[in-house]
Structure formats: structure tokens, C-alpha cells
Amino acid sequence: MVQTPKNVSEMKPGDIGIISGFTDEYLSVKLMEMGCLPGIPVRFNFRAPFGDPICISVSGYELSLRLEEAATISIVN
Amino acid sequence: MTIPRRQKVALVGNPNSGKSSLFNQLTGLKQKIGNFPGVTVEKRSGVTSLPDGSSLEIIDLPGIYSIYPRSLDEQIVAEILLDHHAPTTPNKIVVIADATNLKRGLLLLSQIIDIGLPTILALNMMDLVARAGISYDIKALSKKLGIPVVPINARIGIGLEELKKVIAGPVSSPADSIFKIWDEVKAPVKELRETLGVDNDYEAYQFLEQPKSLKFLSAKEQQVVDDVRNRYHFFPGKFQGAETIQRYGFIQDLLNEVTLKQTDFSWKNYSRKIDRVLTHRIWGYALFFGLLFLIFQAIFAWATVPMDMIDLLFADLSRYLHSVLPDGPLTSLLADGIVPGIGGIIIFVPQIAILFAFISVLEESGYMARVVFLMDKLMRRFGLNGKSVVPLMSGVACAIPAIMATRTIDNWKERTITIFVTPLMSCSARLPVFTILIALIVPEQKAFGFFNLQGIALMGLYLLGFLAALGSAWIMKQIIRVRERSFLIMELPTYRVPRWSNVGYTIVEKTKAFVLEAGKVIMAISIVLWVLASYGPGDKIPNARENVLAESKSLRLTEQGLEDRIAAYKLENSYAGVIGKALEPVIKPLGYDWKIGIALITSFAAREVFVGTMATIYSIGSAGGKDDATIKSRMKEEINPETGGPRFTPAVGFSLLVFYLFAMQCMSTIAVVYRETGGWKWPLLQLLYMTALAYVSAWIVYQVLS
Numbered sequence: 001m002v003q004t005p006k007n008v009s010e011m012k013p014g015d016i017g018i019i020s021g022f023t024d025e026y027l028s029v030k031l032m033e034m035g036c037l038p039g040i041p042v043r044f045n046f047r048a049p050f051g052d053p054i055c056i057s058v059s060g061y062e063l064s065l066r067l068e069e070a071a072t073i074s075i076v077n
Numbered sequence: 078m079t080i081p082r083r084q085k086v087a088l089v090g091n092p093n094s095g096k097s098s099l100f101n102q103l104t105g106l107k108q109k110i111g112n113f114p115g116v117t118v119e120k121r122s123g124v125t126s127l128p129d130g131s132s133l134e135i136i137d138l139p140g141i142y143s144i145y146p147r148s149l150d151e152q153i154v155a156e157i158l159l160d161h162h163a164p165t166t167p168n169k170i171v172v173i174a175d176a177t178n179l180k181r182g183l184l185l186l187s188q189i190i191d192i193g194l195p196t197i198l199a200l201n202m203m204d205l206v207a208r209a210g211i212s213y214d215i216k217a218l219s220k221k222l223g224i225p226v227v228p229i230n231a232r233i234g235i236g237l238e239e240l241k242k243v244i245a246g247p248v249s250s251p252a253d254s255i256f257k258i259w260d261e262v263k264a265p266v267k268e269l270r271e272t273l274g275v276d277n278d279y280e281a282y283q284f285l286e287q288p289k290s291l292k293f294l295s296a297k298e299q300q301v302v303d304d305v306r307n308r309y310h311f312f313p314g315k316f317q318g319a320e321t322i323q324r325y326g327f328i329q330d331l332l333n334e335v336t337l338k339q340t341d342f343s344w345k346n347y348s349r350k351i352d353r354v355l356t357h358r359i360w361g362y363a364l365f366f367g368l369l370f371l372i373f374q375a376i377f378a379w380a381t382v383p384m385d386m387i388d389l390l391f392a393d394l395s396r397y398l399h400s401v402l403p404d405g406p407l408t409s410l411l412a413d414g415i416v417p418g419i420g421g422i423i424i425f426v427p428q429i430a431i432l433f434a435f436i437s438v439l440e441e442s443g444y445m446a447r448v449v450f451l452m453d454k455l456m457r458r459f460g461l462n463g464k465s466v467v468p469l470m471s472g473v474a475c476a477i478p479a480i481m482a483t484r485t486i487d488n489w490k491e492r493t494i495t496i497f498v499t500p501l502m503s504c505s506a507r508l509p510v511f512t513i514l515i516a517l518i519v520p521e522q523k524a525f526g527f528f529n530l531q532g533i534a535l536m537g538l539y540l541l542g543f544l545a546a547l548g549s550a551w552i553m554k555q556i557i558r559v560r561e562r563s564f565l566i567m568e569l570p571t572y573r574v575p576r577w578s579n580v581g582y583t584i585v586e587k588t589k590a591f592v593l594e595a596g597k598v599i600m601a602i603s604i605v606l607w608v609l610a611s612y613g614p615g616d617k618i619p620n621a622r623e624n625v626l627a628e629s630k631s632l633r634l635t636e637q638g639l640e641d642r643i644a645a646y647k648l649e650n651s652y653a654g655v656i657g658k659a660l661e662p663v664i665k666p667l668g669y670d671w672k673i674g675i676a677l678i679t680s681f682a683a684r685e686v687f688v689g690t691m692a693t694i695y696s697i698g699s700a701g702g703k704d705d706a707t708i709k710s711r712m713k714e715e716i717n718p719e720t721g722g723p724r725f726t727p728a729v730g731f732s733l734l735v736f737y738l739f740a741m742q743c744m745s746t747i748a749v750v751y752r753e754t755g756g757w758k759w760p761l762l763q764l765l766y767m768t769a770l771a772y773v774s775a776w777i778v779y780q781v782l783s
Binding site for chain 1: 446
């Protein structure tokens with residue numbers, strides 16, 4: 001059985017989820033300023049060749065972030 | 078009578094919103110580049126003329142996503158915008174926003190409006206908006222926001238006349254702020270407004286939120302703010318997330334009202350297809366390293382043509398000055414000190430121009446963000462940034478443009494480490510030293526039939542330099558502790574064709590900054606070195622000709638040979654010679670004598686001077702520089718009086734090679750590090766570290782091999 005991803009770092013290329021919250025307060029402000037808002041859909045696009053960082057689409061922007069940063073974005077799907 | 082001050086207009090916007098294009102379009106070549114006082118953030122300002130004949134000062138502030146700073150660049154913007162009563166306070170602010178996706182631009186705009194300075198919104202990229210099938214009700218947008226809104230296309234300059242007209246006219250700020258401050262902070266905000274006379278609620282709220290951005294307040298005023306913050310138990314950062322959510326709520330409502338047609342993202346997919354290739358695990362790296370190789374080739378090979386011309390021109394100018402001016406110390410200062418000093422600055426211009434042409438194309442096209450994406454994981458381990466790759470590779474050609482290229486790294490720690498280790502990459506100025514020493518001590522043989530031993534030695538040196546750079550970076554990563562968190566939440570901008578005039582402006586700007594600022598230091602050190610090499614204690618130098626003639630009466634020297642001897646005699650008895658001799662006990666454990674000591678000192682101007690100094694000191698100056706074979710055979714003949722054997726044994730040779738690889742023998746690098754880090758701390762630490770590394774390594778090499 002495949003576990004459903006609970007945060008963005010657990011997603012696979014092509015997955016889409018809805019942002020439900022953040023686990024790191026300091027990063028959350030930065031993430032929201034960049035367009036990652038609770039309730040907004042996020043799409044996992046692709047990983048860098050060594051698996052980290054990753055590229056996501058959110059609010060019409062393409063962002064790159066490290067896995068440890070992606071892990072602070074909680075999602076529901 | 079007072080002359081009215083020229084109005085100041087600040088440009089504010091997200092990175093990649095077209096701010097630089099707008100700035101270049103408005104100011105053209107009437108730009109000034111400097112630093113903001115006290116910090117190393119670059120300040121670009123320029124002048125634009127208005128339709129009515131008057132003119133405005135335009136200040137280009139660093140690109141930001143929000144008024145809450147997370148880097149030095151962003152801090153500057155916050156400080157400028159919060160300080161409303163300084164001579165530097167902008168009279169008006171133009172916020173430029175990417176109209177193809179307005180959310181983030183509007184977030185910043187809403188914060189700027191609330192700060193209370195008169196604000197104008199410039200909606201950029203209207204051509205792409207039309208192509209994507211979006212259209213905005215600009216009148217409604219302007220009415221809802223309470224500020225003027227001007228659609229523009231900064232790339233080709235559409236809408237600028239209208240924008241200038243709006244800037245010239247009166248701009249008032251809306252009475253109500255967009256963000257409604259929390260009930261909990263109403264009391265402290267009120268108190269601050271009463272005691273400090275802060276203009277509006279949101280500005281006072283920012284005073285509470287941003288203790289680090291209040292350097293413009295007096296110590297007493299800062300104390301008042303701290304006091305209020307403590308009494309009301311206010312923690313900076315507590316409400317920032319909630320504020321952002323409230324603002325996005327307002328923005329969503331606003332966009333729903335003013336967007337007449339919704340977007341489709343078909344042109345974004347175009348970008349994603351390119352990314353599939355450019356960030357591919359094989360093609361991505363292959364393309365990137367191919368590109369690095371091209372840049373390396375360009376600064377290494379193509380730049381030599383203009384560099385040789387500059388070199389020749391200044392040498393001719395020196396000779397010409399000698400021939401037309403009367404002999405004397407002033408002529409010598411001009412022809413041997415100042416002219417070569419200026420030449421030594423101008424000679425870097427081709428490399429700087431070429432490297433920044435490449436870098437600005439990479440930045441403009443959006444590829445630079447992918448470089449970071451590809452390299453982040455590898456470089457992070459060494460305390461470096463994905464963007465450090467470009468300076469490190471460029472360092473193999475020349476550390477000067479390479480260190481200037483570190484400005485693209487946002488994180489202070491990663492940028493400092495990159496600057497610190499870049500000079501360890503073996504640059505092209507070391508090459509003449511390497512070739513002559515390798516030719517001297519490594520036999521021209523082939524190993525395993527096809528590997529040229531000399532080639533392997535040369536490659537080994539480059540590799541050693543690279544490893545030393547990475548190793549030093551790793552050590553620094555452990556030592557430097559900062560509270561600034563390293564993160565990589567970065568936009569991957571849509572690929573775009575670079576705007577060539579922006580590339581041109583970048584080249585002009587970087588070259589100007591180097592020539593004017595690092596040039597001053599290079600000039601000063603050149604003159605000091607000239608004094609050291611042309612003057613000496615006592616009267617030996619003025620009497621050099623007589624002394625040499627007396628010594629060598631029986632030798633029947635040719636005219637040329639006599640001149641060479643005099644030159645050698647002068648150098649030996651100059652201050653540089655005296656220091657070289659005094660240095661002998663220190664460098665003896667490395668296997669060097671005072672003659673090599675003199676070369677180490679004169680090499681501080683630039684490493685390649687080693688070859689010329691060797692030629693002068695061995696009395697073959699007239700052949701020197703042009704004929705490596707002469708110098709090589711002369712060096713081969715040099716006898717070590719203590720051993721009776723050759724002076725340049727393999728042990729001495731390798732020790733010298735390692736010394737030249739690691740030592741910071743380049744005044745221009747010191748000058749440029751001084752400029753880029755904004756002080757003497759880092760260049761001096763670097764000089765100390767590299768000298769120690771060079772000394773210890775050379776000592777080990779000599780002791781092991783001899």
C-alpha cells in the first residue's frame with residue numbers, strides 16, 4: 001500500500017496536493033510571500049538530479065526548494 | 078535663495094519583475110554605482126528628465142518579495158522605506174509588478190502603500206499579459222488601491238512617457254491602510270506614534286516588528302521602541318504570518334474584481350519543457366559544464382588579445398615618456414610607477430567585461446536559477462552556494478572578475494566563503510611561473526608512452542588548487558557561525574531571451590566599479606612597490622653605474638651586458654633587495670635564497686612578475702620576458718654556494734610551485750576583496766591564511782623532497 005504524502009517533500013513528480021499548513025514558523029512567512037498559501041493547490045514538478053532540491057508549481061509560480069524546506073509544508077489530498 | 082532639491086524616486090519590486098529594465102530605460106547611461114553607506118549592498122542611481130524639462134533622481138533598490146528582510150539587500154530596502162525624515166528618503170515610490178501573475182507583486186505593493194510614502198504602481202510585461210489572454214480593469218484597480226496605476230512594457234520602453242507624467246504630478250497616499258493592525262498591538266502603536274511622532278500606524282507597527290532595521294533612529298529613540306516592545310510583550314515575527322494571510326485575502330478579492338479574463342498558463346508549459354532538458358541528470362550537467370568550459374575559454378583565451386594590446390600600449394607609453402621627459406625621479410615615478418599602475422588596472426577590463434557578459438546573459442535568461450538548482454546539493458556540503466560554481470570556475474582564469482561575480486550569492490556566509498577560497502583556484506597569472514619552473518625541474522618525458530610528465534605536473538597543480546579551495550571552504554563552514562539561516566526558497570523564473578542593452582549596462586557598470594574602486598588600491602600599492610624597487614638605503618643606487626664599472630673593469634662587458642648588470646645591482650640594493658635579504662632566514666627552510674626572496678616581494682604586484690624579476694636579478698634583463706629559454710638556462714646554471722649543486726633542485730622547484738599556487742600574491746585580488754566585503758578584515762585574513770598555507774605547504778614539500 002502506498003502511503004499518501006503528508007508534506008511536499010513526500011510527493012512524487014506530477015502529484016498535486018492542497019497546502020494545509022506549515023510546521024516552521026520562520027520559513028512559513030517566506031513561503032507565503034512566495035505564493036505558498038494554505039488552501040492553495042501545489043504541484044510537484046521534478047527533482048534535481050541528486051534528488052534535492054525540488055521544483056514545485058504554486059499560485060502560477062515555479063519555485064525551487066530544498067527537501068528539508070519542502071518537509072515544512074503540510075498538505076492534504 | 079535655496080535651490081529646490083531634485084526629487085528622489087525609488088524603484089521597488091520583486092526580483093525578475095523587470096526592475097532593471099525599467100531603471101535602464103529611465104536613466105540610460107546617466108547611472109551612478111556606489112554602495113549604500115556602511116554596507117556592501119550595491120546602490121544604483123541615475124537621472125531621468127521629465128517632459129517639462131526638469132529632472133528626477135531614480136534610485137534602484139534591490140529586488141525584494143516583502144518588507145520583512147531576510148538578507149542584507151532586503152534590510153537596506155526596509156531601512157530606506159521606514160526612515161521618513163532623512164535627506165535620503167525618496168519623495169515617491171514606483172512599485173513595478175509582473176502583471177502576468179500579480180499576486181506576489183501586489184503583496185509587496187500593499188505593504189509599501191501602508192508604509193505611507195506616495196506610491197505609483199507600474200504594471201509590467203503587458204505584452205505577455207495580452208498574449209496569455211488576461212485583461213485587467215486598470216481604472217478599477219487604481220480606484221480600489223487608491224494610487225495611480227500605469228501599464229508599461231519595460232523591455233521595449235512602452236508606457237514610460239505616461240509613467241513619467243504620473244511621477245511628475247502630485248501623488249497622494251490613501252488615507253486608510255490595507256492591513257488592519259491587530260487589536261493587541263493598537264496600544265503600543267498608539268504610544269509610539271505619540272512619543273516618537275511616527276507618521277502612521279503601520280510604520281509604528283514596523284518599528285515594533287523590525288528592531289534591526291531602525292539604525293536611523295537615535296540610541297534614545299531605539300531605547301523608547303525597545304521599551305514599548307518589552308512592556309507590551311511584543312515578539313518580532315509573531316504576527317508576520319497572519320499579516321501575510323490577511324493581505325493575500327485582500328489581494329484575492331481585488332483580483333477577482335479587476336481581472337476581466339482569466340489566464341491560461343500555456344506559455345509557462347513552454348518553460349517546463351526546456352527545464353526537462355536543462356535540469357536533466359545527464360544533459361543538464363553536460364550543458365552546464367560545456368557552458369563553464371566556454372566561459373573559461375573566453376576569459377582564458379579570447380581575452381588575451383585585447384590584454385596583450387593593453388600591455389603593449391602601456392609599455393610603449395612608458396618608453397615614450399622616458400624618451401621625451403628629462404631623466405629624474407618624477408619621470409621615473411610617472412613612467413615606471415603610475416603608467417604601469419594604470420596599465421595594471423586596465424588590463425583586467427577585457428576579462429571582467431567578458432565574464433559579466435556571460436553572467437548577465439545567464440541571469441537575464443533565467444538559467445542562473447537552474448544552475449543553483451543543479452549544484453545546490455553538491456556545493457552545500459562545502460558551505461558554498463549553487464551559484465559559487467561560476468566564480469570558482471572563473472577563478473581559474475582570473476580571481477578579479479570571479480570575486481566580483483559573487484554578488485549574485487544572496488547568503489552572506491556562502492558569499493564570504495566563496496570570496497575567501499576563489500583565489501586558491503590557479504589563475505592564469507600563475508601560468509608563466511608554473512611553466513618556467515616545471516620546464517626547469519620536470520623532465521620532458523612521457524609516462525606510459527603518452528602522458529607528458531610536464532603536462533601531468535601542470536594539471537596536478539590545478540587540481541591541488543581546486544582541492545585546497547574546497548577544503549578551505551569546508552573548514553570555514555565549520556568556523557563561521559551565523560544566525561542567518563541558509564535556505565533556498567527561490568523562484569525558477571520563466572525562460573526569456575536576454576535583453577541585450579541590459580547586458581551592456583551590466584558590463585559598463587561592473588567595469589566602472591572595478592576601475593574606480595579597486596583601481597584606487599591597486600594604484601597605491603603599485604606606487605609603494607615602485608618606491609621599494611627603485612630606491613634603497615645609502616647612496617648605492619645613485620652610484621650604481623660607477624660601482625658596477627669599478628667591479629667589472631676586467632670583464633670586458635658589452636654595452637648590453639653592462640646595463641643588465643647595473644639593473645641587477647640596483648635591484649639588489651633597493652629596499653626590495655634589502656627586504657629580500659632580510660627575509661632569507663625566514664624562507665631558507667623552504668629552500669629559497671635572497672634572490673628568490675626579492676622575486677616573492679615583487680610578485681606581490683602580480684605573480685607573473687616573478688619571471689621578469691628573475692631575469693633582472695640574474696643580469697639577463699635585456700632578454701627577459703621575451704625569451705623563456707634564456708631565463709631557464711640561466712636558472713639552471715645558478716649554483717647553491719652551500720651545496721655546490723644547482724640552486725633549483727626538484728625540491729626547491731616543487732616548493733616554489735606550491736608556494737605560488739597557494740600564496741596571495743596579487744594586490745588586485747586584495748583590492749577587489751576589500752571592495753566586495755566593504756572593509757579590510759576579510760582581505761587581511763585571506764592574506765594571512767593563504768600566506769600561512771603557502772609557507773607550511775612549501776616547507777613540507779621541501780623537507781620531504783630534499
